[in-house]
Amino acid sequence: MIACLDPDRRTTALRDLPAWQLSKDGLTIHRTLRFGGFAAAFAFMTRVAFEAERRDHHPDWRNVYDRVEIALTTHDAGGLTERDIALARFIDDLVPPAAPAG
Amino acid sequence: MIACLDPDRRTTALRDLPAWQLSKDGLTIHRTLRFGGFAAAFAFMTRVAFEAERRDHHPDWRNVYDRVEIALTTHDAGGLTERDIALARFIDDLVPPAAPAG
Amino acid sequence: MIACLDPDRRTTALRDLPAWQLSKDGLTIHRTLRFGGFAAAFAFMTRVAFEAERRDHHPDWRNVYDRVEIALTTHDAGGLTERDIALARFIDDLVPPAAPAG
């Protein structure tokens, strides 16, 4: 069984995922993305859906028109694991976080 | 602009949509569906996505593995309209509500 | 490596797949499906696409509006294998061949 990230590893991993928020309980990371419209949002979801199946690791996600909210956690481990980090990275490769303003 | 359903019409419409729940505030209907797995759930979403685009009326929906939760409302009207009823019917035609037990 | 079906097995397998045609060279099976429109055709393709990825066995397929033509063969084996039969069965389970007229 896959183990939850220890606090040090979690800190390091999240440093590379600035678009993702850690939930208050520390068990989930989430990111909200916006697209040019519903079709672009859904095509993005399709690409992620294939990757989720390939990894057998699926997001908890919500879509409203051009917005996709993605939450990642590993239910079997009861928290964040390398699986979540890997899927978050895949998503960031598809849609890089906007460059920080300023 | 499309008008919200009056109470009588709403009652009649929902009678034909037994799988859908009305929210407490009366502004939204929602249905939860389960599929044989993630792929079946996502293929269903794809079919609905095309219909949503065609009608320019999009659901607020959430997917977790084999489960799809769909909420319908008409933001422009501030509540339920015939657009929601029509999309709910389309969804029920794709995945008929389970026959009531007993 | 997976082996090509021997003639007896091929005959038996195709008996259960009446909607599929064997190519003249005996290396490929193909089926044409029609749907209620483009959206239904593409949603069907999406469901098959996930299965193809899961099996790491992909169709050679063509879509024109409401029509999907699917050809199956196993390139690594240079002909028909159990992989093709299994994917054809999956497709037939999704869209059963029409009952024969008369």
Added chain:
Amino acid sequence: MIACLDPDRRTTALRDLPAWQLSKDGLTIHRTLRFGGFAAAFAFMTRVAFEAERRDHHPDWRNVYDRVEIALTTHDAGGLTERDIALARFIDDLVPPAAPAG
């Protein structure tokens, strides 16, 4: 009804679509695209599928693993029209033609 492109307009339009080939009969343009794998190819197709529906103008396309071959023509007009040019441009915006070598 939409009219076929006259020769001058066709020449001008195709100059801006260097990744597209004109068929010998002059009635169709086609482009072949390759992706990082099947999932990327299919997600691309999903994006184009929504656009095709939106425009009510659908490609004749074929997919084999990471390859997508797209042919565009306007059946109602019996040849190439502005609809084909517009859809080709949309596709090129999604996947820009590779920069010419040298």
